[in-house]
Amino acid sequence: MSKRVLITGGAGFLGSHLCDRFFNEGWDVICMDNLLTGAKSNIAHLIGEDRFSFIKHDVTNYIVVEGDLDLILHFASPASPIDYLEMPIQTLKVGSLGTHKALGLAKAKNAKFLLASTSEVYGDPKIHPQNEDYWGNVNPVGTRGVYDEAKRFAEAMTMAYHRFHGIDTGIVRIFNTYGSRMRLRDGRALPTFFRQALQGEPITVFGDGSQTRSFTYVDDLVEGIYRLAMSDEVYPVNIGNPEEITILDFAKEIIDITGSNSKIVFKELPEDDPQVRQPDVSKVLKVLDWEPKVSRREGLMKTMKYFKEQVG
Numbered sequence: 001m002s003k004r005v006l007i008t009g010g011a012g013f014l015g016s017h018l019c020d021r022f023f024n025e026g027w028d029v030i031c032m033d034n035l036l037t038g039a040k041s042n043i044a045h046l047i048g049e050d051r052f053s054f055i056k057h058d059v060t061n062y063i064v065v066e067g068d069l070d071l072i073l074h075f076a077s078p079a080s081p082i083d084y085l086e087m088p089i090q091t092l093k094v095g096s097l098g099t100h101k102a103l104g105l106a107k108a109k110n111a112k113f114l115l116a117s118t119s120e121v122y123g124d125p126k127i128h129p130q131n132e133d134y135w136g137n138v139n140p141v142g143t144r145g146v147y148d149e150a151k152r153f154a155e156a157m158t159m160a161y162h163r164f165h166g167i168d169t170g171i172v173r174i175f176n177t178y179g180s181r182m183r184l185r186d187g188r189a190l191p192t193f194f195r196q197a198l199q200g201e202p203i204t205v206f207g208d209g210s211q212t213r214s215f216t217y218v219d220d221l222v223e224g225i226y227r228l229a230m231s232d233e234v235y236p237v238n239i240g241n242p243e244e245i246t247i248l249d250f251a252k253e254i255i256d257i258t259g260s261n262s263k264i265v266f267k268e269l270p271e272d273d274p275q276v277r278q279p280d281v282s283k284v285l286k287v288l289d290w291e292p293k294v295s296r297r298e299g300l301m302k303t304m305k306y307f308k309e310q311v312g
């Protein structure tokens with residue numbers, strides 16, 4: 001019998017790539033999503049397959065799944081700054097109530113539970129690069145706090161279920177990731193810059209563009225998450241590509257790759273926008289023998305094809 005995995009947020013950008021990966025590894029995949037930011041088109045190619053099912057459900061409410069489960073990947077959440085600014089209550093609820101419900105299900109089914117956490121738990125970090133032992137610098141009452149604190153609570157809840165109920169758990173701290181199925185208008189730098197460059201619009205760099213990010217290609221991330229799900233590691237693991245770039249240089253890179261004539265314009269920096277972000281990947285290399293395989297340039301070239309179709 002195949003193993004069964006429930007993927008919450010399974011119709012989202014990362015969730016749908018995880019549906020593909022587990023399906024291709026021979027698992028029975030149950031995709032659960034309320035389609036708030038996810039889209040059925042991301043999983044359309046799996047619908048109708050025997051080993052795949054879709055349940056439309058908001059995981060902040062009690063979750064019902066018939067039969068056994070071996071693994072739960074809890075990936076439901078708005079995850080772009082614009083999304084969680086527009087949906088602050090839903091973001092807080094899915095990170096808190098949703099994580100509680102998904103953990104309760106893991107306990108009832110005796111399934112392993114893997115939490116999608118984020119580099120945002122480090123806030124605007126005072127150490128660089130960020131390692132898993134750093135506790136972060138988060139503003140709880142700022143507009144980004146709804147996401148950061150929800151994910152911090154989710155990590156605490158996951159550890160409590162591990163310690164108190166003996167649930168087999170894992171936590172991945174995901175850094176900026178990109179690839180196909182990202183929404184063109186989710187407000188993040190990468191899809192926004194691609195769209196602007198491909199449509200010949202000005203590229204909107206926030207602040208002076210000196211803030212840094214480190215971008216991971218989705219296939220690399222999925223490989224790391226798959227390895228983490230198969231491992232016994234309980235404490236958080238950063239997964240991200242440590243190739244760091246300033247946002248201004250990144251805007252220039254997108255202009256270069258797309259061959260666009262777009263000019264760069266500067267806009268106000270959003271509240272609590274992290275000044276730097278780069279994963280320390282020594283732990284993931286040691287415990288999962290994982291390192292990124294796809295360089296930023298290569299990943300961006302692959303992703304450009306997808307964005308061209310979206311814009312077209």
Ligand code: UDP
Binds near residue numbers: 080081193204211213
């Ligand atoms: N950013 C930008 N222009 C945009 C959108 C974002 O300069 O149109 C900046 C944003 O202020 C941040 C960085 O790009 O410093 C990455 O932003 P993103 O929204 O991708 O996610 P974050 O890493 O902040 O969660």
